[in-house]
Each structure stands twice: as C-alpha cells, then as structure tokens.
Amino acid sequence: MTEKISRKDFLMAAGASLVVAPMALEGLDRGQRAPVQHLGEQKAVVVDVTRCIGCKACQIACKGWNKLPAEKTEISRDGEFTNPKFFSPITWKIVRFKEIGDYDEDTAGTGGLKWRMLSDNCKHCLEPSCVSVCPAAALWKRSDGPVLYDLDRCVGCGYCTMACPWGVPRFDDELHAIRKCTMCFDRIDQGLEPSCVSVCPTDALQYMNLEEARRVAADAEANGLYTYGVDEVGGTSWIYISDVPFSEFGLPEYSTVTQKGYESDILMKFAGAGLFVGGAILAAVKLYAERREAIMKNDSEGGN
C-alpha cells in the first residue's frame, strides 16, 4: 500500500514539475512582449522601383554591415538576374530582377521591353505574423519599427517561416534557429539610416517617418502608380512604389486582414464546421445504433 502511494506520488510530482519547470525558468514572467505601436514615432523605408537601377549596392551593404558571408550562387539559364534567388540565413536582402513585356521584333529598341528591379527584405510588418505565432516570444516589434528576434529564446520550430506572408525568416543549419533582416536597428540606435538605404545611389531607398512614408505612397497612388505595404496584412514599415504591378515580382496579393484576424477567421469557420460535422457524426452513430438494435431484436425474435 505504501509502495503504491509513493509511486503515485512520484508520478504526480513528475507531472507537476513538467508543468511548473518552464515558469520557474523566469519567475512569473511569461515573456510576453506585446508590440508597442505609436505610428508617428515609427520609422519606415520607401522603396521606389521606378528609381532602382539594379546595382545591388544595397544587397552588398547588407552583407557588409551584418557581417554575413557570401553565398555560392549561379547564373541561371532562364535569364534570371535575381541572385541569389531566395532569402537565406545569410542573405537578408535580395534585389529582384524582372524583365517586363514580350520581345517583339517590330518594337525592338523602342522601349517595348523594360527591366524593373525591386530591393526586397523583411517588411517589418506593423502587426507581424512572425511575432504573433512565435511560441517562445523570441520575436517582437520595436516601437520605432524594426521587427527583432532573440536567438537565445528561439526554439527553432520554424513557425515564423511558415506564417510570414513572404517566408522571410530562414533557418540556419548550424544554429537550428532563424535569422533575418533587422532593419539595422543597431545603426538606427546610433542615428544612422539602415545600411542598404545609406548606399543607394539613386535614392530608390529612402528612410523616413512612417506617417511621411504613407503620405508619399498616397501621392504615388494618386499619380497612377502601384503601392505595396500600405494595407497588406495590416500595413508594413517598408512601403513599395512601382509603375508595374507587384505580381510581376512574385509578391502575393494580401488583404488588409492582420495575422490575428486571419487566425480568428479560420477558427470561427472551423468551429462552425466542427459543430456541423459533429452533429452529423452523432446522428449517424445514433441511426446505426438504432438499426443495430432493431436487427438484433429481429434476430432474437426470429431465433426463438
């Protein structure tokens, strides 16, 4: 009897410690780092595709400031100049090249074909999906704009990679944790512009207050240009202006719904479907039980 109780006690204690251990790690602080947002104080970058000449100085500057090693790349045969093609733990900035229009002998040399380049990186969303889904509170939105992360906290689950609308956070195979653009917060803190912005020779990248950036975007829209990042997924701190649609660069269309809105929409619909399906299953089970009873009754009556 005593042995029984002690074994039970042991298992209970083991179970309890499993629950309590993570809290004990840091007292009662569960590490919630709620995004703080004062639009006026937020910094932003406007990326103007119509000004970009595709020199990739921004891509190089990013490597330089963040001490990111070079990547082994190859020129692809399909005339693709985007290189490397994807974000990676050591490539946080990509200049996307796109040749627009179809080649036509008659119009050759008259501007029928044109190149457009888009300097792309983490958009530093106002309501970041990555921050919202991270189980470890390893990512957070700083009140002045940058979306940052803490490698000490990252559990390496990859959820942010999947939830980010642009798949920005990428896995480092040695750290087994994510890495991504930090908007050069360590330069911002010293009163400097992000590294990529500082080297752009054509001012295709411009650093300013978020409110101002949104005004610039509104003016561009009024002039018939396309914008990206003003409303998408609730708005971002990097706002893009272009004379060609953003789908040309492979950027997906997104509504204004934030990650939290997206989640609750799915949850509500799932709950609705669940009630319906649950009801259907219960009805089917009941029908089956009744039929079975009827058959058994028949059988036993027939048997006798």
Added chain:
Amino acid sequence: MTAREATKMSELVWGPLMATYLFLGGIAGGAYLISALVDLFKGEDYEVLSKSGALVSTVAVIASVVVLLAEIKRFMVEPLSFLNAFRQFPGSMISVGTWILTSLLIISVVTVILAFFGGNWLIRKIVDVVGIVLSLGTVAYTGLVLSYCRGIPFWGSPFLPALFTVSGILTGLTMAMLMIPVAAYIMPKALNSFWELYERKASYVGMIGQTEKYCQILTVVEIVLLALYIGTTPTTGILLAGSSVSLLFYAYIAIGLLLPLGIGYFNSRLEHQGKDMMIVLSAMIGQVMVLLGGFILRYVVLVGGQLIH
C-alpha cells in the same frame, strides 16, 4: 504558381519528422478520446479498448515530442530552449499545442495508473471528462497549427483542421484497436479481461465489428471533408496531377480511405458466417492501412503546402 515567387523556399522547413509529429499527435488525441468515451458510455466488454486507448495515447504523446525535438534540433545548440515553447500561451498555436500535449500526457499517465491500480470510480470519470476536452483540443491543434500559416495558402482552409480532427479520431481509434493485444500483454488487469474476452470470442469479434462501423462513418466524413478541403483551398493543381506528391495523394485516397471501407464491407459479410479468425485478420490489415493512409495524408499536406506556391 509563379505569383508567389517571392515567398519560395529553397528547401523544406518541415519534413517527414514534422508529419510524423502531427500524425502521432492525432493518434494520441483520438486514442484518448475513444478511451474516455468508451469508459463513460460502454459496458465492461469494452474495458480493454479503453485501456488500450489510454496506453496508446501515452506512448503517442511521448513519441510525438521526441520526434518534434528531432525535427527542430535546436536542443543540440541550446539544450533547454524547448521550454520556451510554453511562453506564448494562448497567443501562439504552437504554445497552445505544447500546453495541451503536456496536459494530455499527464491525463493519459493518470488514466494508465488508474487502470493499473484500479482507482476511484469518480476520479476516473472526472479524468475522462477533462481528457475528452484535451484530446479534442489535441486533434484540432494538429490541423489548426498549419492553417494559421499565412505564408502557405494551401493550408489556409478551415476544412484542413476539420479533416485532421476526423482523421486523428479515426487513426486514434484504429491504433487503440490494433494495440489491444499489446495493451493486454502490458497491463495484467487488462490481460485478464482480454483473455476472458478472447475466450468469449464472440464478444471480441463483435467489438471489432462494431468499431469497424464507427470507422466507416468516420471514413465517409473524412472523404466529405477532404473534398471540401481540396475544393476550398487555393493552388491544388500540383496535388491532382503531375508530381510525386500527387501520387502519394492518390495512394492516401486508396490506402487510407477506399480500401479500408471495402475491407469493412467484406468483414460485415463474414460476420454472419462465423469466420472469426478471418475477421480478426482482415480487420487488422484494414487497421494498418488506415494508419498508413493517415500518415501519408499528413505528409502530403505538409510537403505539398511547402512546394505549392
């Protein structure tokens, strides 16, 4: 497909191990749900299924955590980092899942202990009810966790968690049935009741027959939900034609859904002919197929989502 060029990955972030994690999570939730429901609503003849369910749930939760750690590998750099996954409850679905799975593990272990030592009747019933809530949460979690990923439009349908929920319950019930002999071997008390059951063969075979009917109902619901999911999620093209993922998708439909339905029908025919051994064997074949199908489903959805842009 080119419309999402900017979100493409150069390699899979979540691979077969993650699929196994979701598969085992579904089994754990489903098996516990069956264990508790059977304990609450079925007679003594089903005791052995209830015990098997609790045992399966315990083992499946532990295995799922091991598999998950093997997938994310972060512990090799920061051994205790995984504890951080408890932090963002209830804001992050993975955090919710971490808490739910931990609680389900505790409940399953308590249930197994009660089965060993024959605990208090009331306690067992309370544990059942708590466990039902947790197990439903677990099966739903395995789908919700994917459907919240905004960067992967293929997962963005409320019918995905519904599909995984039903599939989780089905695979859980199936695994619990398949493991009855093992559960009976491990747990002396259950062993007695199993051999008793087996001696009164009719009742064991009867249980197979009845659970098969429930499995058939669940399979039909799963087929409907699969159709709704495929019908409502964007970018399904690659799944239906032209890749190894699409081959696996068809394999899932055949192995996980249609063949088990056929076997169930075949078995219901045998029931009246007294071919008990035949029923037991073909039921087991059907059970293995359901489980295989359940794994393939998770793999196809997981990998397909990351390939389809």
